[in-house]
Amino acid sequence: MQQMKLPAHLQSSWQQLGIAPEVLQQKSLCVFAEATELVDVETTFDGRVWQLTPEAADAWLRMQAAADADGITLKIASAYRASSRQVELIQRKLDLGQQIADILQVLAPPGCSEHHTGRAVDIYQPGGPVVEEAFETTSAYAWLSQHAATFGFTLSFPRNNAYGYVYEPWHWCYQSN
Ligand SMILES: [Zn+2]
Incomplete structure (x- = not known):
């Protein structure tokens, strides 16, 4: 890869x-x-369709449903992106x-960009900050910190990451095995 x-x-x-x-x-x-096989996962209010690989999409939908059952709504701010x-x-x-x-x-x-792989998602909570560091203060982030690993998603860019990127609490990547 x-x-x-x-x-x-x-x-x-x-x-x-x-x-x-x-x-x-x-x-x-x-x-x-770049991902070669993609499936539609979510459509935005303005008709934009977010796509992930079939494997990542399956894991995302299971994680989203589990969060929903705990009263947490997870939405996609960005998913697959071509170079x-x-x-x-x-x-x-x-x-x-x-x-x-x-x-x-x-x-x-x-x-x-990890988004080329079709395995990375930028996550937000409706009404909360979108692609901003303040996402870490949301109940969605707290839920992800506790449960995302169970579904194969990990935080790619923690504070002081080796890539020189800003801290991205919203960016999670599905690690296929
Ligand atoms: Zn991202």
């Missing part, structure tokens, strides 16, 4: 965004293979005048 070398098809998008190839080693990043989409997200921030080094603290370079 992971490799340490930047594949040729990503080199041009990195160059276009001004990301040096050395960033891969400097930040100890991995290149993730081409990652290019768009970074480009949008560059267009707003942000520096690439700052952008890379919150967004992975194309090819290096």
Whole structure:
């Protein structure tokens, strides 16, 4: 699933965004293979469909149901994302005048986002903070801390993680075995 070398098809998008190839080693990043098989998991109020791999989708739905039974509603803020989409997200921030080094603290370079795998989900609780550190103060986060591992989901970016990313209490990844 992971490799340490930047594949040729990503080199041009990195160059276009001004990301040096050395960033891969400097930040100890991995290149993730993009999911090839995806299923629809959740549709947002504005008609956007979130997808995960069949295995991750199954685990997510079981975890969501278990949380629901405990009175906790878990919703998806982001799931599968293609590397081409990652290019768009970074480009949008560059267009707003942000520096690439700052952008890379919150967004992975194309090819290096766990969301490419179709196994990562950004989770929120309706009415609560979305993709913000304050998510850790929600009852949803407390529930996940206690139960997510049972369903195969782990927190990818704890405080002071080795990748130089900000702390992401909302980002959980299903680890296939
Ligand atoms: Zn995420």
